[in-house]
Amino acid sequence: MLKDITIGQYYPTNSFIHKLDARVKLIATFVFMVSLFIINKFWPYAIVLLSLVSVINLSNIPVKYIVKGVKPLKWIILFTFVINVFFLPGDVIWSFGFMRITSQGLEQAIFMAIRLILLVVGTSILTLTTSPIELTDGIERLLNPFKKIGLPVHELAMMMTIALRFIPTLLDETDKIMKAQMSRGADFESKNIISRAKNLVPLLVPLFVSAFRRADELAMAMEARCYRGGYNRTKMKEAIVTKSDYVAYFAQVIYLGAIIATRFI
Numbered sequence: 336m337l338k339d340i341t342i343g344q345y346y347p348t349n350s351f352i353h354k355l356d357a358r359v360k361l362i363a364t365f366v367f368m369v370s371l372f373i374i375n376k377f378w379p380y381a382i383v384l385l386s387l388v389s390v391i392n393l394s395n396i397p398v399k400y401i402v403k404g405v406k407p408l409k410w411i412i413l414f415t416f417v418i419n420v421f422f423l424p425g426d427v428i429w430s431f432g433f434m435r436i437t438s439q440g441l442e443q444a445i446f447m448a449i450r451l452i453l454l455v456v457g458t459s460i461l462t463l464t465t466s467p468i469e470l471t472d473g474i475e476r477l478l479n480p481f482k483k484i485g486l487p488v489h490e491l492a493m494m495m496t497i498a499l500r501f502i503p504t505l506l507d508e509t510d511k512i513m514k515a516q517m518s519r520g521a522d523f524e525s526k527n528i529i530s531r532a533k534n535l536v537p538l539l540v541p542l543f544v545s546a547f548r549r550a551d552e553l554a555m556a557m558e559a560r561c562y563r564g565g566y567n568r569t570k571m572k573e574a575i576v577t578k579s580d581y582v583a584y585f586a587q588v589i590y591l592g593a594i595i596a597t598r599f600i
Contacts, residue, residue: 344503346463352394353464356574357473359583364461366587370594371450371457379597383453386590387460394464404459405452412451419444462499471496472574501549508545512538 347353352360367383374380391398405412425439465473474492482488516537 344462345466346396346400347466348395350393350395350464351579352390352460354579355464355583356576356580357465357469358477358574359580360461360465361470361473361477363583363587364458366591367457368454370591371454373594373598374450375598377446377449379594380449380453382590382593382597383457387453387457390460394460396460396463401456401459401463405455408451408455412448415451416444416448419447467496467500470499476574497553501546504549505542505546509538509542512541512545 367386370383374383391401420436420440421434423437423440423443425437427435428438428441429436462470471492474495475489478486478488478492516534
């Protein structure tokens with residue numbers, strides 16, 4: 336299951352989406368997230384799905400690789416589905432004792448499940464098509480106006496990028512520790528919840544130790560290279576907005592306009 340988590344991973348390939356400026360992709364991700372919360376009907380999800388399929392096709396990333404990122408979140412999606420099905424008031428269509436399913440609850444549960452799945456798939460495209468360095472530069476440039484009010488923009492962008500970059504690293508470390516513990520008799524697949532919780536203790540301790548060690552090594556490496564944050568730093572590659580970026584901006588405006596229009600149809 337740990338290998339299925341795609342958040343924070345970068346999929347290197349030569350594609351139209353990969354070549355876009357990081358700022359374009361960051362804004363596109365924000366627009367996509369906002370659009371999901373604007374939608375109040377089922378049929379506008381067809382527009383979202385069509386847009387996602389188009390972007391995935393332009394990114395040259397296998398669909399299976401992107402979709403598998405939803406698998407680790409199946410319990411969260413299931414929990415959200417159950418909460419909406421059984422606890423939302425409305426017209427009862429089935430009941431058994433204290434449990435009851437309403438038509439409004441069932442509709443809302445399906446609606447929320449689709450929203451969560453699309454949200455995970457859509458946002459994962461950002462990290463899959465943008466390298467950590469590009470992501471840091473993109474966030475820094477977008478937040479650049481806030482420097483005037485004393486916000487440490489570069490440091491904030493670096494922290495966010497490092498956090499994303501360490502997700503796959505820590506997952507790989509967790510997988511190695513789990514295999515080592517299983518070879519010593521640990522049972523992480525037991526159906527007994529209490530037993531599984533107890534077995535997590537010898538997993539979490541070395542994981543935290545490893546995380547702190549990696550953080551310390553990273554800090555020492557940055558210090559050895561005389562890293563001083565955003566102070567007098569220059570860029571090896573300056574971001575240049577191309578025609579493709581303008582086309583992407585225009586497509587975002589059309590997409591958001593279409594989603595907003597669905598609320599009045």
